[in-house]
Amino acid sequence: MSILIALKQQTDFTSTEQRIGHYILAHLNQLPTVLIKDLAAKTYTSHSAIIRLAQKLGFHGFRDFQRALTTEIVTQEQQAATVDANFPFSASDSVTTISQKMASLTINAIQTAQQQLDTTQLAPAADLLARANRIFIFSQGDSQLRARSFQNKLVKINRFALIAEEYADEAWNAANLTSKDCALIISYAGTTKIHQQFVAYFYEHKVPVIVLTGNPQSPLIDQATYHLLTVQDEYNFAKIGTFASQAAFEYVLDSLFAVMYAQDFHNHLQDLQQKQQLIQNGPLTTK
CATH class of the missing domain: 3.40.50.10490 (Glucose-6-phosphate isomerase like protein; domain 1)
Structure with a gap:
């Protein structure tokens, strides 16, 4: 399942884990470089609480979790920048451009679905x-x-x-x-x-x-x-x-x-x- 979806759903999260999840979702731009000690301080939690959350989501530790989430964030940003799922083409687009955008939209949709598939x-x-x-x-x-x-x-x-x-x-x-x-x-x-x-x-x-x-x-x-x-x-x-x-x-x-x-x-x-x-x-x- 997508890490971002798991953080939003918060299935079986403790109140501490919910607080960590909310903070991460609100500060995704900081996630790639944040240190575990700083994340613990900003969420008023501990190193062990953050590691437990990472393990609950299927990772060995915080570094594994951080790398995987960073990759997912970059992928989503690239997809969002490519084609708007709701209005993937405009009146001024050529036939070739429209066909290219529709191909990109389909590819992006399937890649997103694959990342989320549990x-x-x-x-x-x-x-x-x-x-x-x-x-x-x-x-x-x-x-x-x-x-x-x-x-x-x-x-x-x-x-x-x-x-x-x-x-x-x-x-x-x-x-x-x-x-x-x-x-x-x-x-x-x-x-x-x-x-x-x-x-x-x-x-x-x-x-x-x-x-x-x-x-x-x-x-x-x-x-x-x-x-x-x-x-x-x-x-x-x-x-x-x-x-x-x-x-x-x-x-x-x-x-x-x-x-x-x-x-x-x-x-x-x-x-x-x-x-x-x-x-x-x-x-x-x-x-």
């Missing part, structure tokens, strides 16, 4: 989808297009997902889920009321839930079995399109599918070869 959530989420009797995907608008793409990929490994909100039957579909199924909710804002209602119901009835969102404060996260987070510099409404968020979602879902495939790689590959023979040269040939 593999400790990704691996068990893939395993859950692979074991579930049925998969129900809840998504609306642009995110439903990503859901359809993911649904199409799952067919290649003999897994079939239902787009639960496709025909306004979401309540019926939600009512049919059991603890042996899995609900996948895809929502960048993560604040849709009906999704909150469904997640509360699923949590109460022990239905496994995976949430893919761009909002670290989404109320869906607390009751999800697993959550995948990708935060982009994209506003809710003041933007030309959902370019960055949807590119990031596509990347995360592709990664989820790839992990599912890799978990039983040889069997999936053998099945692929057999199906290709049926479709290309066998009784299912349509060309």
Whole structure:
């Protein structure tokens, strides 16, 4: 997961660690050169408290944490300076410039998503989808297009997902889920009321839930079995399109599918070869 996201979320932070996190976020420009003794003095804490925070975030000590966070800050600044996720091009840009900016925006979005992707959530989420009797995907608008793409990929490994909100039957579909199924909710804002209602119901009835969102404060996260987070510099409404968020979602879902495939790689590959023979040269040939 992104260090900056972890510092903002402050999951399981003590009050002392929260104070250190708040100070770091407020003084990111000082972080690359700050000494641990100075950071301790400015936050009214101790060397050991800062080291414990660094270790909680997965680092050996303060220096490792400082180097990694500095790299992340520089990367984000470079990306922000390159393309505005909300208005990536202007009326005066040439066609070539627009195409270059759109390529940069997509690359930046995927790189940001990769830095934020929590593999400790990704691996068990893939395993859950692979074991579930049925998969129900809840998504609306642009995110439903990503859901359809993911649904199409799952067919290649003999897994079939239902787009639960496709025909306004979401309540019926939600009512049919059991603890042996899995609900996948895809929502960048993560604040849709009906999704909150469904997640509360699923949590109460022990239905496994995976949430893919761009909002670290989404109320869906607390009751999800697993959550995948990708935060982009994209506003809710003041933007030309959902370019960055949807590119990031596509990347995360592709990664989820790839992990599912890799978990039983040889069997999936053998099945692929057999199906290709049926479709290309066998009784299912349509060309």
